[in-house]
Amino acid sequence: MIISFILIFWSLVQLFPLYWMLTFSLKENAEIFGDNVIGLPHKWLWSNYTTALQSGNMFKYLMNSAIVTGATIVITVIAATAATYALTRMVWKGRKTATSVFMLGITIPINAVILPVFLILSKLDITNSYWALIIPYSAFALSMAIMISASFMQGIPRELEEAACLDGCNIYGIFWNVILPLMRPALATLSIFIFLQAWNELMYAVIFISESKYRTITVGIQELSGSFTTDWGPIGAALVVATFPVLLIYAFFSQRIQGSLVAGAVKG
Amino acid sequence: MLFLLRCTAKAVHRGGSGISHLAFRGEEHHMDKTMKNKTAIILFLLPACILFIGIIIIPIFMSGYYSLLEWDGITASTFVGFDNYIEMFTKKSIGFPGAVKNAFLFAGLSVFIQLPISLGLALALAKGIRGEKIFTAIFFIPVIISTTVIGQLWLKIYNPTYGIVNMALRAVGLDSMATTWLGEEKTALIAVFIPILWQYVGYHMLLMYTGIKSQSTELREAAMIDGANEWQIARHLTIPLLKPVLTVCVIFSITGSLKVFDLIYVLTNGGPAHASEVPATIMIKQLFGRNNYGVGSAIAMFIVFICFFFAILIKKTFRTEVDE
Amino acid sequence: MKKFNNMKRLLSVLLAAGMLTSLAACTGTAKTTEATTKADTAAATTTAAPEATEADETAAQEDITLTMWSIATESDSFNAAYTQAIADYETAHPGITIVHETFENESYKTKIKSAVAANELPDIFYTWGGGFSKSFVESGKVFAIDEYYTDEYKAQLSAAALGNATYDGKLYGVTYTTPISLLFYNKTMFEELGLTAPTTFDELKAVCQTFLDNDITPFGISVKDTWVTAMCHDALTLKSAGPDQVKNVLTKTEGSYNSADFLNADTKFMELVDMGAFIDGATGLSNDEASALFYDGTVPMYITGSWMGGSIMSDAADPTDFDCAPIPVLNDATAKITDFMGGAADTLMVAESSPNKEAAAQAIFEISKSISMYAYLAGSGIPAWKVDYDDSAVNAITAKEAELAGNATSFTLWFDTLMEADDAGEYLALLQELYVGNISPDEFTASMAEQLEG
Numbered sequence A: 001m002i003i004s005f006i007l008i009f010w011s012l013v014q015l016f017p018l019y020w021m022l023t024f025s026l027k028e029n030a031e032i033f034g035d036n037v038i039g040l041p042h043k044w045l046w047s048n049y050t051t052a053l054q055s056g057n058m059f060k061y062l063m064n065s066a067i068v069t070g071a072t073i074v075i076t077v078i079a080a081t082a083a084t085y086a087l088t089r090m091v092w093k094g095r096k097t098a099t100s101v102f103m104l105g106i107t108i109p110i111n112a113v114i115l116p117v118f119l120i121l122s123k124l125d126i127t128n129s130y131w132a133l134i135i136p137y138s139a140f141a142l143s144m145a146i147m148i149s150a151s152f153m154q155g156i157p158r159e160l161e162e163a164a165c166l167d168g169c170n171i172y173g174i175f176w177n178v179i180l181p182l183m184r185p186a187l188a189t190l191s192i193f194i195f196l197q198a199w200n201e202l203m204y205a206v207i208f209i210s211e212s213k214y215r216t217i218t219v220g221i222q223e224l225s226g227s228f229t230t231d232w233g234p235i236g237a238a239l240v241v242a243t244f245p246v247l248l249i250y251a252f253f254s255q256r257i258q259g260s261l262v263a264g265a266v267k268g
Numbered sequence B: 001m002l003f004l005l006r007c008t009a010k011a012v013h014r015g016g017s018g019i020s021h022l023a024f025r026g027e028e029h030h031m032d033k034t035m036k037n038k039t040a041i042i043l044f045l046l047p048a049c050i051l052f053i054g055i056i057i058i059p060i061f062m063s064g065y066y067s068l069l070e071w072d073g074i075t076a077s078t079f080v081g082f083d084n085y086i087e088m089f090t091k092k093s094i095g096f097p098g099a100v101k102n103a104f105l106f107a108g109l110s111v112f113i114q115l116p117i118s119l120g121l122a123l124a125l126a127k128g129i130r131g132e133k134i135f136t137a138i139f140f141i142p143v144i145i146s147t148t149v150i151g152q153l154w155l156k157i158y159n160p161t162y163g164i165v166n167m168a169l170r171a172v173g174l175d176s177m178a179t180t181w182l183g184e185e186k187t188a189l190i191a192v193f194i195p196i197l198w199q200y201v202g203y204h205m206l207l208m209y210t211g212i213k214s215q216s217t218e219l220r221e222a223a224m225i226d227g228a229n230e231w232q233i234a235r236h237l238t239i240p241l242l243k244p245v246l247t248v249c250v251i252f253s254i255t256g257s258l259k260v261f262d263l264i265y266v267l268t269n270g271g272p273a274h275a276s277e278v279p280a281t282i283m284i285k286q287l288f289g290r291n292n293y294g295v296g297s298a299i300a301m302f303i304v305f306i307c308f309f310f311a312i313l314i315k316k317t318f319r320t321e322v323d324e
Numbered sequence C: 001m002k003k004f005n006n007m008k009r010l011l012s013v014l015l016a017a018g019m020l021t022s023l024a025a026c027t028g029t030a031k032t033t034e035a036t037t038k039a040d041t042a043a044a045t046t047t048a049a050p051e052a053t054e055a056d057e058t059a060a061q062e063d064i065t066l067t068m069w070s071i072a073t074e075s076d077s078f079n080a081a082y083t084q085a086i087a088d089y090e091t092a093h094p095g096i097t098i099v100h101e102t103f104e105n106e107s108y109k110t111k112i113k114s115a116v117a118a119n120e121l122p123d124i125f126y127t128w129g130g131g132f133s134k135s136f137v138e139s140g141k142v143f144a145i146d147e148y149y150t151d152e153y154k155a156q157l158s159a160a161a162l163g164n165a166t167y168d169g170k171l172y173g174v175t176y177t178t179p180i181s182l183l184f185y186n187k188t189m190f191e192e193l194g195l196t197a198p199t200t201f202d203e204l205k206a207v208c209q210t211f212l213d214n215d216i217t218p219f220g221i222s223v224k225d226t227w228v229t230a231m232c233h234d235a236l237t238l239k240s241a242g243p244d245q246v247k248n249v250l251t252k253t254e255g256s257y258n259s260a261d262f263l264n265a266d267t268k269f270m271e272l273v274d275m276g277a278f279i280d281g282a283t284g285l286s287n288d289e290a291s292a293l294f295y296d297g298t299v300p301m302y303i304t305g306s307w308m309g310g311s312i313m314s315d316a317a318d319p320t321d322f323d324c325a326p327i328p329v330l331n332d333a334t335a336k337i338t339d340f341m342g343g344a345a346d347t348l349m350v351a352e353s354s355p356n357k358e359a360a361a362q363a364i365f366e367i368s369k370s371i372s373m374y375a376y377l378a379g380s381g382i383p384a385w386k387v388d389y390d391d392s393a394v395n396a397i398t399a400k401e402a403e404l405a406g407n408a409t410s411f412t413l414w415f416d417t418l419m420e421a422d423d424a425g426e427y428l429a430l431l432q433e434l435y436v437g438n439i440s441p442d443e444f445t446a447s448m449a450e451q452l453e454g
Helices: A002-024 A029-035 A047-056 A058-088 A095-106 A110-123 A131-153 A158-166 A171-199 A203-208 A217-222 A232-266 B002-014 B025-035 B038-066 B083-090 B096-126 B132-144 B147-157 B164-171 B185-213 B217-225 B230-241 B243-259 B262-267 B279-289 B293-317 C002-046 C079-092 C105-118 C130-138 C151-156 C187-192 C201-213 C226-241 C243-250 C260-274 C287-295 C308-315 C357-378 C396-406 C421-436 C441-453
Strands: C064-070 C096-102 C124-128 C173-175 C181-186 C301-305 C322-325 C339-341 C346-350 C410-412
Touching: A002 A232, A002 B096, A002 B132, A002 B147, A047 A058, A047 A232, A058 A095, A058 A131, A058 A171, A058 A217, A058 A232, A058 B038, A095 A131, A095 B038, A095 B243, A095 B293, A110 A131, A110 A203, A110 B038, A110 B279, A110 B293, A110 C105, A131 A171, A131 A203, A131 B038, A158 A171, A171 A232, A171 B038, A203 A217, A203 C105, A217 A232, A232 B132, A232 B147, B038 B293, B083 B096, B083 B293, B096 B132, B096 B185, B096 B230, B096 B243, B096 B279, B132 B185, B147 B185, B147 B262, B185 B243, B185 B262, B217 B230, B230 B243, B243 B293, B262 B279, B279 B293, B279 C105, B279 C421, C064 C357, C079 C096, C079 C357, C096 C357, C105 C124, C124 C130, C124 C357, C130 C346, C130 C421, C151 C357, C173 C357, C181 C187, C181 C226, C181 C308, C201 C260, C226 C243, C226 C260, C226 C287, C226 C301, C226 C339, C226 C421, C243 C410, C260 C421, C260 C441, C287 C301, C287 C308, C301 C308, C308 C396, C322 C396, C346 C357, C421 C441
Parallel strands: C064 C096, C064 C124, C339 C410
Antiparallel strands: C124 C346, C173 C346, C181 C301, C181 C322
């Protein structure tokens, strides 16, 4: 009984920010900052949503974020699974060192290397395009993706590979026909983690992209702050617009995630 | 599909990915050759390597080089060797040693307070309770919500006049305790950690929950038949078997704490007067606020080294039979 | 179970396919757009002028696209002025198109620095004059525009206003507004206690004391957004040490921070802090939150830049309750009531790497002039350019601000913009320590001197 009570209490605590975001997206600054911080809005300002959507160009930004994040997921998954296979299953010298080196990715504070990365992208002349974000995001997601893929790949019995080998498959065949299909559950996990990282990123999106037609949603929301005063209502509205697709996707995939996390997290 | 899961479970039990049980030396040789296919190895590693070397390795070296310079990022630079590293620790106004202390404190809180909470919730949920799936989904929600929202929300919660914390304290008569949580040097640090700990409880909980779920029920049933109660089962069975997952959680927890930035930036930006400063906030201030590329890069290198050190250390300490 | 799996598999495949195709399409478009812009600018430099327009000495007849970056986002008070100014310019110069991209204030600072470092500047960009852009100019990435500062313009925009855009004797940017620091106060609350706006420090202290005796905290302030605290501290320092001394010490030309007048300002500032003149919990309040307390009548005074005038019009319940006044004087031997903190910080510059820098240089003068006018008429800011148009519609507070600025004897740029980035950062950090009482005024002046000399 106590446990149920704790769980329900904790759920309310976790749900509170959602509720709060929804309510302040419909209020005006005076209410948010003074009279009515928590309660339901006294004045329901649906106009906040029109302000955010119209002047904010929100749909375009949402699309851009979706494109960048989607491509990042696809590229990272491909690169990571292939690399993990080579690192964990194939035999070659320096394998252990390479694995350690790939772990470097989770140690770097992403904002630290902004200028070097910017310089590199500038030399390659790909700034101000989707690639300016996709490439760094993928690179930074690699380490985590490899760690997770490795833990899952280790769970695939070698017998299956051997069986395929006996059947006459070459290494590419084994990877494509045996390993990858079995990795499908892990892919869902990977996708969620990569998604979270890429979708909410701000600094790179601000610095690498200048044309508003490539701008992502995080930058778009930030733009709603003026220089000296900020209208928080429309920002809330924009945040709601940005967050709810994420929640929907999460709800839809949560079943698959739970299933895939089972095998994915087991091996440290 | 079921067959596969059983294979996976068996592999888990064995604690290894299965030893080759090939009967014939001929096939073993063939298998080895396939696994040693140099072209394939290179091909598989190529995309990851290009990305990694280009965006991670090269920039790390560039940052390393910058850390040896006195540079504003724009005009000419001067080579100063390790001066930046020394300055980082000795110049009082930068506040770096305090920030490192805070980061470690945070890592400690993360591991010893946040993880146990996550574990407790995971155990409670994995037992099999009504609404289990809904609860797990709800607990993960704060992880998905953007830092901007969490930051602004907690700013309001901590507001000295109308924030919930102070209002609640006043309501029960503890007026004297109602203070400026984010503004007082004594309380700012803890005040800043609480939202971060709270946000990621769901993250670790989910990992642990699914880890527990994957453990075979046979052992658990056997233990219950033997008369063990929930607490004993948890202590002697569930948790030890959860070691691999816990290792991952600890690594993510510690490296995350050492790197933490976003929420602190929004809530206090390291203030007041360096009270809630962490290495990352100082790094950003030096890099982009003060145009001190040398010192900023030195701090970045420091963070990289220390995270890497701990990641390897934890992996070694928690090493189970699995060592791929 | 199997059917569900299939559906999910199908969905994920479709999703992936969809993303990949849209990605391919977008990359394609991206490349073509880049190619077209490059072709445009290439053509512009070689094509001759087709048709004649009104008196236009410049080669503006060619088809040119200029990219401009600024912080005048949709929610910014200057946005309308920018948009109108640009539209006007494009109408007057057919053949020139200006693409205006806007960015949020704080992140723009990082963005513009990175852009300078990586040579990714647009044709025209907004920046802050004084110490902020010093390294940009020194690195040779900014186009010098002295020759475009014609006599006609000289009559409308004084060289003094362009002081912060002049480096090493050469002009590198144009400005459109000269904001100043002011003491904003709630007239109604003052009148209720029979008070008038203070002109000396002693009067200010008396006013504060009266409010405190009536259980009202005199000042709203934000220490979390340290620039607000700096506004107050800068102003007091200016009124204690005078404009010349301040400028010389902060730009490291002459003199030391560790001197009597500076120490006097710090001591007086702490007197106000210690007597409780500033709102409780300022260390945890953002500027938004602190200002809200001023607009709703919780505190009667707020020291900040003249832009607050515009916010009062939009955020206060009754704007007529409010008024503004110059900052009180601390030392009338060195400073006058007509010395102001502020001046032209908002600057438009042209990138040296721009393929159309001549056209851009031309443009920024005209555009600045228009922004100056439109912003003033809308009450967003004090005009830097001469007002030779009908300004009777401007709201009371902004009109007063313009009047005060018009009669100013000097402008001193805010310390954190005047100083170089590193010094500015140190200044703000020390200021926080001073406010919370970790260091004494003596230690503050000593540390500042050390930073500036070191």
